[in-house]
Amino acid sequence: MGANDQSLIGQSVRRKEDVRFLTGVGQYTDDVVHPHQTYAYFLRSPHAHAKIRNIDTAKAKAAPGVVGVFTGADLDGVNGLPCGWLITGTDGKPMNEPPHPVLAQGKVRHVGDQVALVVADSVLQAKDAAESIDVDYEVLPSVVSCVDALKAGAPQIHEQAPGNKCYTWALGDKGAVDAAFAKAAHVTKLDIVNNRLIPNAIEPRAAVASYSRADDSYTLYVANQHPHVERLLMTAFVLGLPESKLRVIAPDVGGGFGSKIFLYAEETALVWASKRVNRPIKWAAERSESFLTDAHGRDHVTHAELALDKDGKFLAMRVQSTVNMGAYLSTFASSVPTILYATLLAGQYTTPAIHAEVTASFTNTAPVDAYRGAGRPEATFVVERLVHQAGVDMKMAQDEIRRRNFIRTFPYATPVALTYDTGNYDATLDEAMKMADVAGFAARKAEAAKRGKLRGLGYSTYIEACGLAPSNVAGALGARAGLYEAGQVRVNPTGSVTVFTGSHSHGQGHETTFAQVVAGRLGIDIGNVEVIHGDTGRIPFGMGTYGSRSLAVGGTAIVKALDKVIAKGKKIAAHLLEAAEADIEFADGKFTVAGTDRSKAFAEISLAAYVPHNYPLGTLEPGLEETAFYDPTNFTYPAGSHICEVEIDPETGVVEVVAFTACDDFGNVINPMIVEGQVHGGVAQGIGQALLERCVYDAETGQLLTGSYMDYAMPRADDLPSFKVGTKVTPCTHNPLGAKGCGEAGAIGAPAAMMNAVHDALLASGVTRIDMPASPHRVWAALQAARA
Amino acid sequence: MLHDGLAAGAATSAGVATGALPSHRSRSILPIRNVQSSSTAVTGRFEESPLSVQLSLSVNGRAVTATVDARTLLVEFLRNELALTGTHVGCDTGQCGACTVLLDGRAVKACNMLAAQANGAKVMTIEGLAAADGTLHPMQAAFKECHGLQCGFCTPGMVMSAVDLVERHPKADEKTIREQLEGNLCRCTGYQNIVHAVQQGAAAMAK
Numbered sequence: 001m002g003a004n005d006q007s008l009i010g011q012s013v014r015r016k017e018d019v020r021f022l023t024g025v026g027q028y029t030d031d032v033v034h035p036h037q038t039y040a041y042f043l044r045s046p047h048a049h050a051k052i053r054n055i056d057t058a059k060a061k062a063a064p065g066v067v068g069v070f071t072g073a074d075l076d077g078v079n080g081l082p083c084g085w086l087i088t089g090t091d092g093k094p095m096n097e098p099p100h101p102v103l104a105q106g107k108v109r110h111v112g113d114q115v116a117l118v119v120a121d122s123v124l125q126a127k128d129a130a131e132s133i134d135v136d137y138e139v140l141p142s143v144v145s146c147v148d149a150l151k152a153g154a155p156q157i158h159e160q161a162p163g164n165k166c167y168t169w170a171l172g173d174k175g176a177v178d179a180a181f182a183k184a185a186h187v188t189k190l191d192i193v194n195n196r197l198i199p200n201a202i203e204p205r206a207a208v209a210s211y212s213r214a215d216d217s218y219t220l221y222v223a224n225q226h227p228h229v230e231r232l233l234m235t236a237f238v239l240g241l242p243e244s245k246l247r248v249i250a251p252d253v254g255g256g257f258g259s260k261i262f263l264y265a266e267e268t269a270l271v272w273a274s275k276r277v278n279r280p281i282k283w284a285a286e287r288s289e290s291f292l293t294d295a296h297g298r299d300h301v302t303h304a305e306l307a308l309d310k311d312g313k314f315l316a317m318r319v320q321s322t323v324n325m326g327a328y329l330s331t332f333a334s335s336v337p338t339i340l341y342a343t344l345l346a347g348q349y350t351t352p353a354i355h356a357e358v359t360a361s362f363t364n365t366a367p368v369d370a371y372r373g374a375g376r377p378e379a380t381f382v383v384e385r386l387v388h389q390a391g392v393d394m395k396m397a398q399d400e401i402r403r404r405n406f407i408r409t410f411p412y413a414t415p416v417a418l419t420y421d422t423g424n425y426d427a428t429l430d431e432a433m434k435m436a437d438v439a440g441f442a443a444r445k446a447e448a449a450k451r452g453k454l455r456g457l458g459y460s461t462y463i464e465a466c467g468l469a470p471s472n473v474a475g476a477l478g479a480r481a482g483l484y485e486a487g488q489v490r491v492n493p494t495g496s497v498t499v500f501t502g503s504h505s506h507g508q509g510h511e512t513t514f515a516q517v518v519a520g521r522l523g524i525d526i527g528n529v530e531v532i533h534g535d536t537g538r539i540p541f542g543m544g545t546y547g548s549r550s551l552a553v554g555g556t557a558i559v560k561a562l563d564k565v566i567a568k569g570k571k572i573a574a575h576l577l578e579a580a581e582a583d584i585e586f587a588d589g590k591f592t593v594a595g596t597d598r599s600k601a602f603a604e605i606s607l608a609a610y611v612p613h614n615y616p617l618g619t620l621e622p623g624l625e626e627t628a629f630y631d632p633t634n635f636t637y638p639a640g641s642h643i644c645e646v647e648i649d650p651e652t653g654v655v656e657v658v659a660f661t662a663c664d665d666f667g668n669v670i671n672p673m674i675v676e677g678q679v680h681g682g683v684a685q686g687i688g689q690a691l692l693e694r695c696v697y698d699a700e701t702g703q704l705l706t707g708s709y710m711d712y713a714m715p716r717a718d719d720l721p722s723f724k725v726g727t728k729v730t731p732c733t734h735n736p737l738g739a740k741g742c743g744e745a746g747a748i749g750a751p752a753a754m755m756n757a758v759h760d761a762l763l764a765s766g767v768t769r770i771d772m773p774a775s776p777h778r779v780w781a782a783l784q785a786a787r788a
Numbered sequence: 789m790l791h792d793g794l795a796a797g798a799a800t801s802a803g804v805a806t807g808a809l810p811s812h813r814s815r816s817i818l819p820i821r822n823v824q825s826s827s828t829a830v831t832g833r834f835e836e837s838p839l840s841v842q843l844s845l846s847v848n849g850r851a852v853t854a855t856v857d858a859r860t861l862l863v864e865f866l867r868n869e870l871a872l873t874g875t876h877v878g879c880d881t882g883q884c885g886a887c888t889v890l891l892d893g894r895a896v897k898a899c900n901m902l903a904a905q906a907n908g909a910k911v912m913t914i915e916g917l918a919a920a921d922g923t924l925h926p927m928q929a930a931f932k933e934c935h936g937l938q939c940g941f942c943t944p945g946m947v948m949s950a951v952d953l954v955e956r957h958p959k960a961d962e963k964t965i966r967e968q969l970e971g972n973l974c975r976c977t978g979y980q981n982i983v984h985a986v987q988q989g990a991a992a993m994a995k
Contacts, residue, residue, distance in 0.1 A: 014932055021940025022928040022947065024914035031873035124859070202878045202886055202975050203941040254876070254941025255975050287879035301863045507939030508977045678911015678983060681938065685980030709883035709973070717969040718977040722962070746978075 005506040008520040012673030015512045017505075026252040027205035029223045034280035037208065039735035040270055041126035042283070043116040043133050044292065046704020048142035048364040049155060052106055052115070056134040060118060063132060065125030068277040070117045070269070072103040077508045078272055081263055081328070082237040084229075085335035086478040087167050090357070095167035096417045098158035100328035100548070102238065102265045102272070104319055107342065109157055110364050111703055112292030117269050119277050142364035142702035146324035147301050155360045157327065160451075164362045166325050166334065170343040171416055172355035180316030180353045184307035187388040194378045194525060195772045196299035196324065196413045196695040197688075198712055199371050201506075203254020204290045207267035210280035213483070218274060222267045224250040225260045226544015229481065233263040233331070238273060243536075245272065247269050250534035253506035257685070258370040260506065261546050261734050262331035267291075291707040296695055298335060298372025299324035302377050306351075306386040312396050314405050317345060319382055323360045323368075330367035339465070339477055340375030340465075340547075343696035346414035347383040348425045348461050348639060349405040354415045364702045370546060372685055372747040373464070380462040384752035388458065392763065398459045398756075399438075400430060406461075411733075420637045421733040428728050429461055432663035435724045441645070454648040455658075456761025460753035463639040466548035466741035469632035482620040484631035485542045485549070487557030489518070489565050492622040493610035495603025496528040502542015503554030504534050507681075508743060509674045510550060516670050517555055517737070521562050523589025524602055540627050541748035549739030551670065552636045556735045560628035568624060569605045575616045576600055576608060603678055636740035640664030642683075642749035644757040653780025655758055658688055661724040662749065667732040667740035675742045679725045682726075682746020688715040689747070690754035690772050713773070762786075792956070848916025856903050863887045864897075865903035866913055872948045874914040874944045878973065885972030888945035889913045897945075897971075899948035915942035917951070926992035927951050927985070936985030938976035946972050946982060954990040962987070 020026045057069045080099040087095045092125045099105070104115045116133055120126035141155040148154060149164040157164055165439040181187060208221040218241075224230050227248040234248075235241040253260060270281045285293070301322045307315040323337040342356035391401040406425045414418045433439075438457065445455040468474060471482040488500040499518055503510055511531040519526040532538055545554070565587050573591030574581040592599035599606075608615055609624040645659040662679055668676050686779075692713035696705040731738030751772060759767075759773045766786035770778055839858035846852065847870060854869055866872045866889070875898055878886030882900035889898045890912040917925040927950050930936070937943040946969070953960065953968045960968065965986045966979065974982060 012935075017926070017940070018932040018937060021937055022914075022924065022931055023918055023941050024872070024944050026874075026940050028873075028876070030877070031867075033871075088854075124857075200975055201939070201941075202884060202973060203876070203939065204878065209850065252940065254878075255939040257941070257975065284877070287881060287884075308943065509938070677935050677938060677977060680978035680980045682975045684979075709879055710881070710883055714973055714975070715978075716968040716973065717983065720966075720979055722980050722983070723978065 030284040043130040046115040050137040053136040059132040060129040063129035065121035068119040083329040089167040096161035100162040103386040134766040144697035158769040166360040170357040174416040176353040177355040185310040192302040194300040197261035197297040201255030204285035206284040208271035209274040225256040229307035247537040257372040295369035308427040314351040319356040328365035330369035344379035373744040388756040429641040438662035454761040456757040458756025460642040462749040465635040467552040485554040485557040488627040489561040500539040503550040504545040526540040548743040557630035564626035638740040644751040644753040646757040653776035663726040666742040670736035686750025690751040863898035887943040925991035930985040930989035934985035
């Protein structure tokens, strides 16, 4: 890419970060080596629910190589892990928020709960020593289902949460909904299970903590999606340290999908213990620990109803969900099935009245929190399964019933608290139908039938809300954090640019996309732009990467900082060119006196700023470095149409995804290649949920039955087809990039599209309900039951 | 369902009967027997005196000799002893393929064999794939060109598997590529661009 290349925007620039990953010199947390480092191993509960009568660590402390053994009793002055979102229930009371100890305090509440930390010279020594710790457990009855946990007589998990209830919360006008249902021509009802998932970033969680006696400070390398929030929560809420005493570095991170947003016990214990042993401590989760202790996703049980008039217009929607929080409230757990779920139940439709009630329970399972999409896939699944079933019930074509209800006037205020700024849902549906060759489906279905196969087509016209904001509104809804982003642009003396962003890239390609934005705006070579992220020691502040927010919020913060850089550059140029500041124009990397050929290149201005010999020192500071914090005025609203085509073998129940089409509106696109890649990955996770993945705990013992890649079905290359991906653009109206976000769309839209296709394929066979995942066993059994 | 080049890893980790093992596995076991039988230092109980073995092998074209704890896995040896941290550990049960390296030219999962089993072998890791002047191997270049990676964690294993795949199936179609990559998990890309990259890399390797 040459200099002065404004056309960088919208180009599939190949990624700047790729060479280090492709040559094996990326630096992930487990690659970090400190002199004299030790290794941690966590002794974990083998029981789902038990009292700890006694822990005897004497043998472990004397074992070879051991430098420290710590239990909950040692963590004097260490608080529990906080939850970042306060939900107020329908009773007007705050949610029940039981303690979330860093190491077990007298009780364990899920298999894998951390009981003791062993630090030794080697991992093997730490493991060997942990084996010699004698824990006297009194095993208690356990409960793993979010519904069972609320039943009378269920085992009581926390004293502070009677009946295992975290909260019952509601949104919407129940009276209006009841009135609309009373006069409906038709009501469609569904019972839905949104299956529990395990995120499974391929890099397991890892941390390396070290302590410096020189200045009584700590450094933590951690596989994490938002290091500043990690630092804030760990220091201010748990360890009682000033933020300035902890530097958090999230270096190359091997995927997150939500699971690395949260403050976990392990890295917190490591930081605390690093001072006690006075040596660096490294911990890397084994995959089995990831299965047991990474925050899981989804796990809703829902009853939903849609009221329609005789023409298929939606009159009202009623949703009741019971949701699983797991054993403890993870960092953002409480907000996911409420603020990020019920607010999305309008979908792309004009449904005038919606009421949702959500009850969250504690169970003897790993904590559940945000996983790619976080609440929005669950909402989309409810809405789009209802719409599909309503179309079937009313014998209306699936595109037609959607079109009769599309929102077409913007801005649009939904009955569930959001205001959509812009969109064009007909455009994405039209394009998706063309791309998917819907017109040819009947012929393909007939051809498949000749081969004895059942073909089905499913739609999902989804909406999501990304870039959660503004902070004051979120605060009123219970958020305990801000939702802005910070960006800093440092122009170096010779005109190269270093960008510090509070967003964090763990696969999203920010080093390239953000560099495109900066190089495009400044008219400089993209090779002269370096993007730095993931280090509280270098970056002013940040709220990190989640909720498809990085470009819309983090990118905009960078743009705001660039605007300041250009404004200052104009002042410098005006001085050098002996012109009025108002007459200076900036374009193509040059500051020019309007209407003349007198100009100064960007690098001349930066050099003047740092070598201020001919410079307006009386009115302007030297240097060229600007910071901006950007707090959006609204969410962004990416939307799109996904169409899935499946073929089912009725003899085996095997569902094959034969085609998947996604036409999305992400607003303006900076790098189409990266956006397509995000859609591919999201769709793969969405199909994974619908076709393959399911976290299962044994109902009796609370043991995790899907605790390895042999038991938990991750999508592999031969489970998936190639996807057809396209975009339509309505620019976001309230950020200067016009960007909406693309990271989660695939995971949000795909499960409903696929399950609608499965139900379409099975309709003629009389099968009415298949829960996710549509495994061969489930499909085959449903077909047998329908025949009987 | 097992990828033939990676069968050793998947089969042994899972304890699943999977048919014939690739030849390199039995070949690489022989030197360890030699080491054990010739060692006179191995005495006492395991806990008191961990068995150590001497290794002599080639890693990325460099001769390496070392004495390691017999329990050391090949991936641990590469990462901890040789500082070749491009080979990643994603699951430690031979399922994810992030640790895939080439052993005498064939893809193996380095978390699933002992370092001792690589005695006498030629090991190639992701760090050894590019030319000495830094020019990327055609498969590396294809992954970059096709956006076949996102977070990069599975990438080294994926690339090493792809190189082996193309050696065995120079003209593989999409279906074959997808089947052959079944032993390598990627959570980011949905595999589509990886498949493109393997096709493009195969074409470039054929030149």
